[in-house]
Amino acid sequence: MERKEFLKLSSIAAAGFTLLPKRDLLANTGGTYTARTVPTSYVEVQGVKFAYRRYGKKNGLPLVFTNYLTGTMDNWDPAVIDGFAKDREVIIFDNAGVSGSEGKTPDTIAAMARDAASFIDMLGLKRIDLLGFSIGGMVAQQLTYDRPELIRKLILIGTGPRGGERMADYSPQVWALFKKQYPHPDELLLETFFTPARKSQKAGWDYLNRVRARVQKDPALTDKVVPAQLAAIFSWGKPYENSFEYLKQIKQPTLVVHGDQDIICPTVNSVLLKEHLTNSSLIIYPDTNHAPHYQYPALFLQQVTQFLNEA
Numbered sequence: 001m002e003r004k005e006f007l008k009l010s011s012i013a014a015a016g017f018t019l020l021p022k023r024d025l026l027a028n029t030g031g032t033y034t035a036r037t038v039p040t041s042y043v044e045v046q047g048v049k050f051a052y053r054r055y056g057k058k059n060g061l062p063l064v065f066t067n068y069l070t071g072t073m074d075n076w077d078p079a080v081i082d083g084f085a086k087d088r089e090v091i092i093f094d095n096a097g098v099s100g101s102e103g104k105t106p107d108t109i110a111a112m113a114r115d116a117a118s119f120i121d122m123l124g125l126k127r128i129d130l131l132g133f134s135i136g137g138m139v140a141q142q143l144t145y146d147r148p149e150l151i152r153k154l155i156l157i158g159t160g161p162r163g164g165e166r167m168a169d170y171s172p173q174v175w176a177l178f179k180k181q182y183p184h185p186d187e188l189l190l191e192t193f194f195t196p197a198r199k200s201q202k203a204g205w206d207y208l209n210r211v212r213a214r215v216q217k218d219p220a221l222t223d224k225v226v227p228a229q230l231a232a233i234f235s236w237g238k239p240y241e242n243s244f245e246y247l248k249q250i251k252q253p254t255l256v257v258h259g260d261q262d263i264i265c266p267t268v269n270s271v272l273l274k275e276h277l278t279n280s281s282l283i284i285y286p287d288t289n290h291a292p293h294y295q296y297p298a299l300f301l302q303q304v305t306q307f308l309n310e311a
Contacts, residue, residue, distance in 0.1 A: 032055070033055040034055075034078065034082050034085075035053075035076065035078035035081050035082050035085075035214065036078060036213050036214050036215075038053045038054075038055040039053070039216075040052070040053055040073070040100060040216070040218075041053065041054065042100075043119065043122050043123060044122075045115075045118045045119055045122045046118065048096060048101070048102045048103040049101065049102040050093055050094065050095075050096070050101045050102075050119045050122075051073070051093065051094045051099065051100030051101045051218070052073075052091060052092065052093035052094070052119070052123075053073055053090075053091070053092050053093070054089065054090070054091045054123075055085055055089070055090060056084065056085030056086070056087075056088055056089045056090045057085065057086060057087055057088060057089065058089050059087060059088055059089070060088055061088070061127055061128055061129050061152055062088065062089040062090070062091050062125060062128050062129070063084055063088055063089070063090055063091070063128070063129045063130075063131060063308070064091045064092075064093075064120060064125075064128045064129070064130050064131070065081070065090070065091070065092045065093075065131050065132075065133070065136070066095070066116060066130070066131070066132040066133070066136030066137070066139045066140050066143075067092075067094075067095075067098075067133060067134075067135075067136045068133050068134035068135055068136055068158070069134060069135050069226070069229050069230070069233065070221060070225070070226060070229070071133070071134075071136070072094055072098065072099040072100070072218040072221070073092045073093065073094055073099070073100070073218050074211060074214055074217055074218045075211055076092050076211075077207055077210055077211065077293070077294045077297060078210045078211065078213070078214075079207075079210055079294075079297040079298075079301075080293055080294070080297050080300065080301065083297065083298075083301040084301065084304075084305070087305065088129075088308075091123070091128075093116075093119060094218065095112055095115055095116055095119070095139070096112075096115040097222075097224065097225060097228070098221065098225055099218040099219050099220070099221055099225075100218050100219055103115070104224070104228075105224060105225045105228040105229065106228060106232065107227075107228040107229075107231040107232050107235075108231075108232050108235060109135075109138045109139055109142050109162075109232050109233075109235070109236045110142055110146075111232075112135075112139045112142075112232060113139050113142035113143040113146055114146070116139055116143055117143055117146065117147055117150070120150065125150075126150070127149075127150060127151075127152055128150060128151060128152065129151070129152050129153045129154075129155075129308055130143065130144065130151050130153075130154050130155070131154075131155040131157070131304075132154075132155070132156055132157070132159060133157045133158055133159070133291075133293075134157070134158045134159055134264065134265065134290065135159070135229060135232065135233050136159070137156040137157060137158065137159025137160075138159055138160075138162075138232075138233070138236050140154060140155075140156060140159075141154075141156065141159075141161070141162075141246075141247075141250065144250050144252060145246055145249055145250055148249075148250070148251065148252070151252050152252065153252055153253045153254070153255075153307065153308055154250070154252050154253070154254040154255070155254070155255045155257065155304055155307070156254060156255070156256050156257065156273060157257045157258070157291075157292070157293055158257070158258060158259065158262060158264065158265050158290045158291065158292070159265055159269070159273075160237070160265050160266075160269025160270070160272065160273065161243070161244050161247060161269060161272050161273055161276060162236050162237075162243050162244070162246065163236075163237065163238060163239040163240050163243025163244065164237055164239075164265075164266075164268075164269040164272055165266055165268045165269055165272065166237075166266050166268075167233075167234075167236070167237025167238075167265065167266075167269065168234050168237040168238045168239065169234055169237075170264070171263065173263060174192070174263055174264060177191050177192055186208060186211075186212075187208070189204065189207075189208070189291075190204040190205070190208070192263065192264055192289065192290055193207070193289055193290050193291035193294060193295075194207075194288075194289050194291065194294075194295060195259075195261050195287055195288065195289045197287055199287065200287055200288065200289070200295055203294070203295040203296075204294075204295075207291075207294045207295075244272065244276045247273070247276040247277050247278075248276065248278060250277055250278075251278060251279055252279065253279050253280075253281075253307070253310075254273075254277050254279060254280040254281070255280070255281050255282075255283070255303075255304060255307045256270050256273045256274055256277070256280055256281065256282045256283070257270075257282075257283050257284075257285070257292060257293060257300070257304075258270035258282070258283075258284050258285070258292065259284070259285050259288030259289050259290060259291070259292040259295075260284050260285065260286055260287065260288060261287065261288060261289050262288075262289055262290050263289060263290065264289075264290040265290065267284065270282055270284060281307070283303060285299075
């Protein structure tokens with residue numbers, strides 16, 4: 001019952017937001033576009049059209065982002081992606097079947113990673129840095145495993161390893177939040193991305209103000225997206241013997257980032273990633289839920305930029 005209610009909610013989760021008063025919240029990228037203004041482009045991959053946005057300073061390797069459950073390009077925090085765009089090119093996209101992209105949403109992480117790789121190849125990119133958030137972090141792990149020559153450095157946020165701790169299903173607390181009715185669907189994120197603490201909730205509203213500022217929105221999700229994504233997440237999370245062995249094959253420098261009160265992907269999974277990735281560092285942010293990078297965007301930018309710039 002709880003899952004069915006969430007699937008109903010998810011069908012409108014990417015619908016247009018009610019705009020709050022306009023404020024100049026975005027960083028100056030030093031280029032033509034910002035997250036608020038960059039147009040959506042399209043590329044065709046084997047007859048399937050992928051929607052993406054690409055902007056920022058063409059300096060070094062581009063940074064490609066893979067997103068969370070129900071997330072579209074509109075949900076990436078402008079404070080984060082504009083911050084990166086000051087010094088490097090940023091590429092965000094909707095994977096197959098999600099929002100502005102055509103095709104069918106796969107129900108496995110492996111298939112999602114293949115679609116992401118096909119999209120990146122079609123852009124003609126030979127080497128990238130990769131940032132994955134939540135289910136996007138699972139896709140990023142699989143993509144790095146499958147195509148090690150493509151990935152230079154890897155950032156994993158709010159995610160866990162295959163067969164991790166309490167990843168085969170969400171907790172009753174999380175399902176209850178998915179059932180809950182909100183004045184606007186995106187306000188669910190105030191409870192799943194941020195903690196109840198006043199400071200965290202203020203950061204949550206600041207984040208919503210930033211993402212709501214974009215006028216030209218991604219299309220709403222279809223009702224087929226979330227069931228497929230949930231199947232992929234819970235299949236990835238199902239424990240089995242030696243499920244962490246694949247991590248030994250990921251040799252790229254990896255930065256693991258997590259919140260200390262993550263209710264979506266328990267924090268212990270960041271420790272498991274750190275233990276089994278041979279070339280990794282771990283940052284756990286205090287009093288943060290599933291989206292520490294949105295609660296502390298300036299600190300996150302500073303730390304990740306340092307990681308990316310290290311030889």
